Amino acid sequence: MLARDVMTRDVVTVGPETSVRDIARQLVTSRISAVPVVDDGGQLVGLVSEGDLMRRPETGAERHPSWWLRLLAEPETSARDYVKSHGLSARDVMTRDVVTIAEDASLEDVATLLEGHRIKRVPVIRDGKIVGIVSRANLLHGLVARGPVKAPSLDDRALRDALDKAVAETGIRKEFINIVVNDGVVRLWGAVETNAEKQALRVAAEGTPGVTGVEDHVGVLPQMVRAVIWAE
Incomplete structure (x- = not known):
């Protein structure tokens, strides 16, 4: 079995300018834990997961490092963390280096990739555009069907x-x-x-x-x- 055989084809996506609030609402209503971000041409540019929205001031869960940790932290790291926790759109909070697979990837390769990167799902790409997504649940579905x-x-x-x-x-x-x-x-x-x-x-x-x-x-x-x- 290949990725194309078990992937979810109708993938919910958002644009780079989609607000954080709308993304959170989409995750809840669609019962998903992450959503790909695509540009106007349909090209995959990032991914926003539940983890990306965890440390937000709106929820009172924002991380406040001690003063000495702030002194030791690189300015670039601190700036990146601030954008992540205070950004208002997908462009600000999304993970940009997204792990992807091709349609002809074997389920064994997909499982190895998920395990190796400690991720729960991986977008399936054709010519830079997302055509599906394979989650851990999809792998189990393939195992049952196989x-x-x-x-x-x-x-x-x-x-x-x-x-x-x-x-x-x-x-x-x-x-x-x-x-x-x-x-x-x-x-x-x-x-x-x-x-x-x-x-x-x-x-x-x-x-x-x-x-x-x-x-x-x-x-x-x-x-x-x-x-x-x-x-x-």
Whole structure:
């Protein structure tokens, strides 16, 4: 299996000028822990994670080093930390040196990269533009789907593309779900807002020509989370 086979394709992104408040709201409503930052041309320029928003004066969690640590710190480091904690836009707080992978990266290589860099997710890049994202959860989905099959066939990838189109017709917010196809079997993961959407997703999978089976692991978002989404 390759990164393209398990990645989440409908990636939530923000622009460099997106406010920190809007980014925090996006992380909460989309139930994600990081969001890629792309420029007007769609090129990946950074990543904002929950960790980047931890030490903020608004939350009372801003770090206040002792006076002697301030004396020892390099001016550039202090200035960078200040921008990180007080910046108002993605451009100010984002991590710029983002680790990325290609679509044809093996799951073993992805796992090694996540472990080696101690990160939870990695953007998938084609010609400098983000086409997906692979998280630790996506790797687990691939592990479950893999079974005794060595790799998905080209037919499986065609099924995934066809199913993406079918799901788009249902009107479901696809950023909450992930689809893995292996040996003709579709495995659905993630969450939807209502039972009707859960049923529509299953019907779309079952009705896609070539699908030999559907395993539904999709949950329904709690009312409290749906209220936050609808308020957007």
